Amino acid sequence: MRRALLAHYDAHRREMPWRGETDPYRIWVSEVMLQQTRVETVRERWGPFLARFPSVRALASASEHGVLKAWEGLGYYGRARNLRRAARELESFHAGRLPGTVDALRALPGFGAYTAAAVASIAFGAPVAVVDGNVVRVVARLLDEDRDPARAPVRARLEGVAQALLDPARPGDWNQAVMDLGATLCSPRAPQCLVCPLASACAAHAAGREERVPRRRRKKAVPHHTIAAALVWRDGEVLVGRRPSDGLLGGLWEFPGGKVEPDETLAQACAREVREETGLDVEVVELFRTVEHAYTHFSITLHVFHARPRGGRLRGEGVEDLRFVPLSELAALAFPRANRRVLDDLVAAGPPAYATAPVARRGRP
């Protein structure tokens, strides 16, 4: 099996910019990006990220905002914050070098079982199997294991077999070969067993059950939220707040807003959210854009209105920073993707005529 799969990998592996890379730092960055992001996206983003932060030292000395900005659009921003935190630890305690064992790697921020095994095996040749969703599927099919792989004993069995199968001479290539097989021929639906190098050893294929193994979980319904947010204008500048570092989309900037309650109109919700979040009373002038966006565990419809202040005092609530920023400078801030789409449209459309008009009532907040 090892010979067959590695020969197939050598001949047909998916070409990616980080394949053949030997620098542990660059391998680490690729593996962190690949955890939650599609390969096609990582292909485009890996090189530019490394051009900006070419070494552990460069990453360690960057500001959190600078790293988040370079990560913009990749999602799961906790990964970017952990990358930077781990780089700082490497600089402080490991002379700027990644350690080569799973245990030492797992002591660093952001290193779970997958990342530690991937970096240890690919960068340092450590004989440890990587187990991700693709590997689980391939191994479950090889064993014709049709129980739920999320159950602990089943997962333990699959991990044990994955480790036993690992090629000790080429552990990094073996891990990548199994993951590649799961991402290509051994796909969740309609696996291409006729051209699979492991077909003769595959119990699910022999039993004709490859499409039924492993057992799939019924997907939970994804909640949907309706959000109202505001482009609050003052003297040609727009109000933006920075989310707390330690939550969802932590450290990113966004336009003030929040969930619409059942008994509110969109405009009412927009004004209430702005008041609660910023202390400002605003006049909601007109709808600018509506954007649909899906996160992993929920989806949103984001309605963004133009608004102008009528009174109140600017004070942030639930944000780490709150400020009016010229439109020309907003592009330099890191935004979540839905806000970024609004911002791109705003830059193209330009500010409304009243964006620079003097504040009408109760003076300037």
Ligand code: SF4
């Ligand atoms: S034979 Fe089919 S089910 Fe078995 S590992 Fe290969 S592609 Fe997957």
